[in-house]
Amino acid sequence: MPAKRVIPCLDVKDGRVVKGVQFKELRDLGSPVELAARYDEAGADELVFLDIAATQEYRGTQEAWVREVARTLSIPFTVGGGVRSVEDVRRLLRAGADKVAINSAALERPELIWEAAEIFGRQCVVLAVDVARDPDLGWRVFSHGGKRPTNRSAAEWLTCAATELGAGEILLTSIDRDGTLAGFDLELLDQMASLPVPVIASGGAGSLQHFADALTHGADAVLAATLFHEGTILIPDLKTFLAESGFEVRPC
Amino acid sequence: MITILDYGAGNLASLEGALDRLGFQHQRAERPDEIADKGALILPGVGHFEAAQKALRARGWWSTLPHFVAEGRPLLGICLGLQLLAEGSEEAPRASGLGLLPGLVRRLGPGVKVPHMGWSQVRSTYAHAGVPDLKDPWLYFVHSYALDVGPETLGIAAHGRPFTAITARGRVLGFQPHPEKSGPAGLRLLRSALAWMGETTPNDLGTIQ
Numbered sequence: 001m002p003a004k005r006v007i008p009c010l011d012v013k014d015g016r017v018v019k020g021v022q023f024k025e026l027r028d029l030g031s032p033v034e035l036a037a038r039y040d041e042a043g044a045d046e047l048v049f050l051d052i053a054a055t056q057e058y059r060g061t062q063e064a065w066v067r068e069v070a071r072t073l074s075i076p077f078t079v080g081g082g083v084r085s086v087e088d089v090r091r092l093l094r095a096g097a098d099k100v101a102i103n104s105a106a107l108e109r110p111e112l113i114w115e116a117a118e119i120f121g122r123q124c125v126v127l128a129v130d131v132a133r134d135p136d137l138g139w140r141v142f143s144h145g146g147k148r149p150t151n152r153s154a155a156e157w158l159t160c161a162a163t164e165l166g167a168g169e170i171l172l173t174s175i176d177r178d179g180t181l182a183g184f185d186l187e188l189l190d191q192m193a194s195l196p197v198p199v200i201a202s203g204g205a206g207s208l209q210h211f212a213d214a215l216t217h218g219a220d221a222v223l224a225a226t227l228f229h230e231g232t233i234l235i236p237d238l239k240t241f242l243a244e245s246g247f248e249v250r251p252c
Numbered sequence: 253m254i255t256i257l258d259y260g261a262g263n264l265a266s267l268e269g270a271l272d273r274l275g276f277q278h279q280r281a282e283r284p285d286e287i288a289d290k291g292a293l294i295l296p297g298v299g300h301f302e303a304a305q306k307a308l309r310a311r312g313w314w315s316t317l318p319h320f321v322a323e324g325r326p327l328l329g330i331c332l333g334l335q336l337l338a339e340g341s342e343e344a345p346r347a348s349g350l351g352l353l354p355g356l357v358r359r360l361g362p363g364v365k366v367p368h369m370g371w372s373q374v375r376s377t378y379a380h381a382g383v384p385d386l387k388d389p390w391l392y393f394v395h396s397y398a399l400d401v402g403p404e405t406l407g408i409a410a411h412g413r414p415f416t417a418i419t420a421r422g423r424v425l426g427f428q429p430h431p432e433k434s435g436p437a438g439l440r441l442l443r444s445a446l447a448w449m450g451e452t453t454p455n456d457l458g459t460i461q
Contacts, residue, residue, distance in 0.1 A: 002370030002411065003390060040435070045371055071269030076392060076433045096265030098394075098433065121299050123367040123394045168367060198365055220370070250371040250390040250435075 003250045005045040005221035008228040015061040032065045042235040043252025051081030063095045070096020089116045103128040104143040117166035127167035132175040146175045162197045174203035181206025184214040193218025208241040253288035254278040259307045261297045270432035275453030284316040292449040297332030302344035326423040326449035334426030355402045364412035367396040374407040374417040382448040389437035391429035
């Protein structure tokens, strides 16, 4: 078993790392390269960049910062947001991303996952999924940044993606918990623990113990954004805590 | 001058970035006649064994690499690069490897998540000048197949079963992990390997603690 991973997530808009509550009042936190280098030094195991406004015109800017991050970083990184085609995946991998996260486009056209995995290898295809609790489906999958409900259940979609479509990893975000600091949705993680690919737990982290809980409930990696950006929890402290809690982590 | 074999398998940006940070001079070569007059060769690689083999053949590398090695050129294979240098792989049962490193590559599992993706600790078996003071580093892996452990294995990692993380034969070194993606420990590993291969940097004291 590889070490459990700690992954800061950075939202990027127009080539800058931003922070905002539900896309309102975006605050500029710096350049992707600067922040990436800082997290690399702090002992993060991997980074996820989610481009929240990746449009056609903006692609040049995106490739430029992805290339710069690849040259600077000594740890792997994933880029997601607005990935719609095999060509988008190719572009980001060429620019130096280690993995590419696909979300809404895969819900519209699931074969995209299979095609990308077939061409580039499943290790670089991450399926990002936003889910919320639902009386009928257990957990319902949402598209378009968690705004649009689909008729898929999380269990069905993730099983299909990981087994039939060949996604290499699942980035699983609980919409209910995102931003609440109330802890990860542990029942959701329990449900997904038997998937044959690694699961990154996202949404809800508020304390050191929350991260340990997610790992106990089957997550292979834990992701958070604001908590790390604001320095509420420092990565070396988190890793020490996880190691003391009995998890294997890479020492900082 | 280090030559990176550019045969279309995988992105080279991270590897070049790591070499820049360490201060090594490097260039890309798409074909054998483009390599530097002397210095180490690096065979990177991600993706499928057979596809990579085809690409190496198409660009004339498959037949020339053994000659370069026979002439004493140091060669470092990384990830799929290591696997291509081995004798063969289950991923492409009909194709053989270059046989510049001993052993066979077999699929990981069952019973573990494949690909093996993430950080694993590498335990050293015995000292080798190419990878001195290996202090059981944590390194980053992304692979579904792995080289069996053999007498020439220098570093062992495990995912379901133990496998070769680092191996050497003569002037040929193989790394299953990605040193360019493995933080400071990876950069140290890359630096020591290239120094052993005769590469120097303007700042040989280095900046990596």
